[in-house]
Amino acid sequence: MSQRVEVFLECCAQVLGGDETFVARLRERGFACDAGGWCFTLPALHALLMQRLDAAAQVSYARFCQELFASEINLHLRAQGAEIVIAENHGKISQSLYCLRRLPV
Known part of the structure; x- marks a missing residue:
C-alpha cells in the first residue's frame, strides 16, 4: 500500500x-x-x-488516482x-463526489 493511501486511511479513521x-x-x-x-x-x-506528505511522497493527480483505484481501501x-x-x-472521476460513510447496521 502506498504512503498516500495509508495517509488517506488515517484521515478516514480520524473522521x-x-x-x-x-x-x-x-x-x-x-x-x-x-x-x-x-x-x-x-x-x-x-x-x-x-x-500532509513530505515532498518525496508527493505524486501527480493522475498517479494518485491510479493508486487509489488499485488499492483495497474499502x-x-x-x-x-x-x-x-x-x-x-x-x-x-474528477468531477464526481465521493463519500466516506458508515455501513448500515
Whole structure:
C-alpha cells in the first residue's frame, strides 16, 4: 500500500473516530464533513493529502488516482464499519463526489 493511501486511511479513521479537531479542519478547507462522514472530490482529496506528505511522497493527480483505484481501501474501511461510495456521479472521476460513510447496521 502506498504512503498516500495509508495517509488517506488515517484521515478516514480520524473522521470515523469523531476527531473534532480534524473534522473542523476539513470543514475549514471546504469539505462537507462530520463525525462519521466525509464528502470529497478527488482533486480536493489529492490537494489535501499532498499537503500532509513530505515532498518525496508527493505524486501527480493522475498517479494518485491510479493508486487509489488499485488499492483495497474499502476492504480496510469495512473492518471499521465504513466504506467509500460515489455520492454524485458526474460522469468523470474528477468531477464526481465521493463519500466516506458508515455501513448500515
